[in-house]
Amino acid sequence: MKKIFVVLSVLTLVIFGFSQQNGGVLQIGIETEPVGFDPNLVTAFASFRILENVYDGLLKYDENMNLVPNIAEKYEVPDPNTIIFTIRDNVYFHNGEKLTIEDVLYTFERIMDEEVGSPAAAYYSEVESIEVLDSKRIQFKLKVPMANTLLINFASTNSAIVSKEFVETGNNLQLKTNGTGPFFMSEYVPGDHITLEKNSNYFIPNQPYLDKIIFRIMPEEISRVTALRNGDVDLIEIKEPLSLRSLQSNNYKVYRQPALSYYLLGFNTTREPLNNPRVRSALSLAIDREEIINMVAFGEGTITGPINPTVQPWTITPENFEEYEYNPEKAKSILAEVGYPNGFEFNIMTASRYSFDKIAQVIQSQLSKIGVKVNIELVEWGIFLNRWGESDFDSFISLNSGSIDPDVQFYRTFHSNGSTNVFLYNNSIVDKLLEEGRKEPNVVERIKIYNQLQNILVKEAPILFLYSPNVLYASQSYVEGFKPLANESLIFLRETRIEE
Amino acid sequence: MSFSYFIRRILLSIPTILLVTLIVFLLVRLVPGDVVDMIIGTQNFLSEEQILQMYEDFGLDKPLISQYFIWLKSLVTGNLGVSLRTGEDVADLLVQRLPVTLELALLSILFSIIIGIPLGMISALKKNTYVDNSIKVVGLVGLSSPAFWIGTIFIVLFSFYFDNFTIFGYVSFIENPLKNLQIFLLPSFTLGLMIAAQILRITRTSMIDELSKDYVKVAHSKGLSKNKVIYKHAFRNALTPIITITGIQLGYLFGGSIVIENMFALPGLGRLLLQSVNQRDYPVIQAIILFIVIVIVILNLLIDFIYTIIDPRVNLE
Numbered sequence A: 001m002k003k004i005f006v007v008l009s010v011l012t013l014v015i016f017g018f019s020q021q022n023g024g025v026l027q028i029g030i031e032t033e034p035v036g037f038d039p040n041l042v043t044a045f046a047s048f049r050i051l052e053n054v055y056d057g058l059l060k061y062d063e064n065m066n067l068v069p070n071i072a073e074k075y076e077v078p079d080p081n082t083i084i085f086t087i088r089d090n091v092y093f094h095n096g097e098k099l100t101i102e103d104v105l106y107t108f109e110r111i112m113d114e115e116v117g118s119p120a121a122a123y124y125s126e127v128e129s130i131e132v133l134d135s136k137r138i139q140f141k142l143k144v145p146m147a148n149t150l151l152i153n154f155a156s157t158n159s160a161i162v163s164k165e166f167v168e169t170g171n172n173l174q175l176k177t178n179g180t181g182p183f184f185m186s187e188y189v190p191g192d193h194i195t196l197e198k199n200s201n202y203f204i205p206n207q208p209y210l211d212k213i214i215f216r217i218m219p220e221e222i223s224r225v226t227a228l229r230n231g232d233v234d235l236i237e238i239k240e241p242l243s244l245r246s247l248q249s250n251n252y253k254v255y256r257q258p259a260l261s262y263y264l265l266g267f268n269t270t271r272e273p274l275n276n277p278r279v280r281s282a283l284s285l286a287i288d289r290e291e292i293i294n295m296v297a298f299g300e301g302t303i304t305g306p307i308n309p310t311v312q313p314w315t316i317t318p319e320n321f322e323e324y325e326y327n328p329e330k331a332k333s334i335l336a337e338v339g340y341p342n343g344f345e346f347n348i349m350t351a352s353r354y355s356f357d358k359i360a361q362v363i364q365s366q367l368s369k370i371g372v373k374v375n376i377e378l379v380e381w382g383i384f385l386n387r388w389g390e391s392d393f394d395s396f397i398s399l400n401s402g403s404i405d406p407d408v409q410f411y412r413t414f415h416s417n418g419s420t421n422v423f424l425y426n427n428s429i430v431d432k433l434l435e436e437g438r439k440e441p442n443v444v445e446r447i448k449i450y451n452q453l454q455n456i457l458v459k460e461a462p463i464l465f466l467y468s469p470n471v472l473y474a475s476q477s478y479v480e481g482f483k484p485l486a487n488e489s490l491i492f493l494r495e496t497r498i499e500e
Numbered sequence B: 001m002s003f004s005y006f007i008r009r010i011l012l013s014i015p016t017i018l019l020v021t022l023i024v025f026l027l028v029r030l031v032p033g034d035v036v037d038m039i040i041g042t043q044n045f046l047s048e049e050q051i052l053q054m055y056e057d058f059g060l061d062k063p064l065i066s067q068y069f070i071w072l073k074s075l076v077t078g079n080l081g082v083s084l085r086t087g088e089d090v091a092d093l094l095v096q097r098l099p100v101t102l103e104l105a106l107l108s109i110l111f112s113i114i115i116g117i118p119l120g121m122i123s124a125l126k127k128n129t130y131v132d133n134s135i136k137v138v139g140l141v142g143l144s145s146p147a148f149w150i151g152t153i154f155i156v157l158f159s160f161y162f163d164n165f166t167i168f169g170y171v172s173f174i175e176n177p178l179k180n181l182q183i184f185l186l187p188s189f190t191l192g193l194m195i196a197a198q199i200l201r202i203t204r205t206s207m208i209d210e211l212s213k214d215y216v217k218v219a220h221s222k223g224l225s226k227n228k229v230i231y232k233h234a235f236r237n238a239l240t241p242i243i244t245i246t247g248i249q250l251g252y253l254f255g256g257s258i259v260i261e262n263m264f265a266l267p268g269l270g271r272l273l274l275q276s277v278n279q280r281d282y283p284v285i286q287a288i289i290l291f292i293v294i295v296i297v298i299l300n301l302l303i304d305f306i307y308t309i310i311d312p313r314v315n316l317e
Helices: A002-020 A045-051 A101-112 A119-126 A147-155 A164-168 A221-229 A241-247 A277-286 A289-297 A328-337 A356-368 A381-389 A406-414 A428-439 A443-460 A491-495 B003-030 B035-040 B048-058 B064-076 B090-125 B130-144 B147-161 B177-211 B214-221 B226-263 B269-279 B282-310
Strands: A025-030 A059-061 A067-069 A072-079 A082-087 A127-132 A137-142 A183-189 A193-198 A212-217 A235-238 A252-258 A262-267 A301-303 A345-350 A373-378 A395-400 A463-465 A467-476
Touching: A025 A221, A059 A147, A067 A072, A067 A147, A072 A147, A082 A101, A082 A147, A101 A119, A101 A127, A101 A137, A101 A164, A119 A127, A119 A147, A137 A147, A147 A406, A221 A235, A221 A241, A221 A467, A221 B147, A235 A241, A241 A252, A241 A467, A262 A356, A277 A328, A277 A356, A277 A443, A277 A463, A289 A301, A289 A356, A289 A467, A345 A356, A345 A381, A356 A373, A356 A395, A381 A395, A381 B035, A406 A428, A406 A443, A428 A443, B003 B064, B003 B282, B035 B048, B035 B269, B064 B282, B090 B130, B090 B177, B090 B226, B090 B269, B090 B282, B130 B177, B147 B177, B147 B226, B177 B226, B214 B226, B226 B269, B226 B282, B269 B282
Parallel strands: A025 A212, A025 A235, A345 A373, A345 A395
Antiparallel strands: A059 A067, A072 A082, A082 A137, A127 A137, A183 A193, A193 A212, A235 A467, A252 A467, A262 A395, A262 A463, A262 A467, A301 A467
8 A cells, every 4th residue: 555655656756747848947148247236226128037037016017018917916006196006925035025005105115215225216206105004005195197007117126026124124225136026146256146046935837847047148249159059058049130040940949039129220300401390200211111120230120200019009001101201202302391402421330230331321322312311320239328418429429218108118218308309399289289199098088198198209310220130049949938038037947847 | 687677667667556546447437338338338327416416326426536536446446346237346357357368378378388489490401492482471361460350260160170179168177177278278279379479489489589699509519419509508599589588478467368358258357348348337448448457567576587587687777
């Protein structure tokens, strides 16, 4: 009897083990190294990508970028000024401590504390009060009726829940992590790798599948591709679409996902002759976006209007804008009408990262066909940022992160007081629409507002929206369940596994 | 050679180091863009007050001259500060990264000596033959090919033809000596080749120079064996310039390591330096440069010291 029991239990274990297909170590080659690990403080994209697997927010995104519950098991918006979250009862920090509603309250007080300096503070500037209703519920009261707009911020890694006790006992979160996520950070060797290990106490049963993830920092693209090819790593991020050509075989899987981020040609709207909206929109007609995508990204991109074509229901897709037609003749005649029959000359500031410089070169050649002479100023990234911040440019090429909510993307960019309005764009109608858009509770009305706004932005062209690149990853064929997201998040590593 | 001479040299190098600290301090701050710009990027969510607060927290709101003296003061107490970007202790960072760069440097020098000196000798002995000419061409190619190009070629070649050869994934020597050496093989060979070319040239010229001198003829006519003349007499005298060049190259290796460490994903000082320059992480940049300067000063001292051993005629007084 005893023997049978032993055999049975071994068998169950074996079957259980197989059916789960758990386990394994995944090695990922990434380009950039995280700078700091405090989820409420970090601004570097490379830090987010690690931390979103270590910490959890109240909400998260699913694969189609819809908001879904995470630490909060549900959320309610009883009126446009109020959000109530109900948290799960079975969430534990990696040090074993249970997550309570006090931790949630503490996290948001911490974020909103000026002294802490959290970049997420700005999201919550319209929050009037935060109140714990009972041991499971917390209520946010807003000064303005923008609950629906505010919600997406709860899915940001910057709003991830930290442990009150852990922080108050003097731990520096920039150096030490203690989250509730599917993995905990077991090792960080700066310049070399970060190791995440499975949190066997994760609140979603059976997740994560992997025992261990090792992020290997490999700044050079050729090194990452080679490491994948000779089996040193299992998954890599790809920054140069050209690399895909050396991975065309059944041994590799390629993942592509149109990103929310978009390339732009931004103008200083106070400098002659680019201060004239007609000049700017003439340039739009003379730029062949399709050609840019083909020449710079080898076809790995999508033409975009002010809102990414995948962001429903807000987007107006590019074919609906007459300024998106490639028509150099018309561009020339507009320039002649506004007093530049022989064209003019301006500078494009650019840096040699993410193909900015290559896009500038294609635009330079395209604009030369209508007699506009472009001088490319190639500067180091720090210098770029410095001049960008001071609006010290005629124009520049850059990559902006988009959002699934138009307010998040537009307000800071185009409002005359917007924090990233380096174009010095100032249009009182646009300001008014932006202010109305963030407060409007009715979705149909909001869509109308943002439709109008998109049309104005394309016509006036303080910036030219060019294209959204594809997020690209490649893996060995045995990697299953990995999905890149449009916001370039790696949150799906918790569902990734290795097939034998 | 006397003890007092070395003390004097060491004291003399202090003003050099101080001057370098000042230049480095000013240079990194003269470049437009600072760490706060890098943190904000192009997605600014911070308020004016938060930004000012950040400058204050980093101590960047004070006048340059007082920032400099604050830094010097903490240096004297042995405190290198913390990274502005990550809050890590700079001294810890250096200690973590140093072994990688040191191993890379030593292996590269080893490769360059193994390749450079014999080839230089052969070249000198077979002066103006086709052997000499082909070695000269090899040397010229080595000198003029940038490390990032040679490195890329190696990476591609090895990944295509040696499937099981691990190129990436640093492990320390203590952890796994065999894998460690395998990882370091390509990067140190790449870097070694560049220096080998220099050593080859200097070995060739200085050997030719020595071999044409009268004492060599005398040695021959005394009936000494050819090998004895070449290795015991001529080579020993030719060594002085070779050592100088090798020593100077060791200093330059830090420069080469920046490129190579990035290429081969090695977590060394060079990579940390590049990253901190990109991030404008002043305390880290300053500490690394200061370290390199001190190493170069010490190297120069050592070279002078070695002269006196090889060539007793050299008098450092």
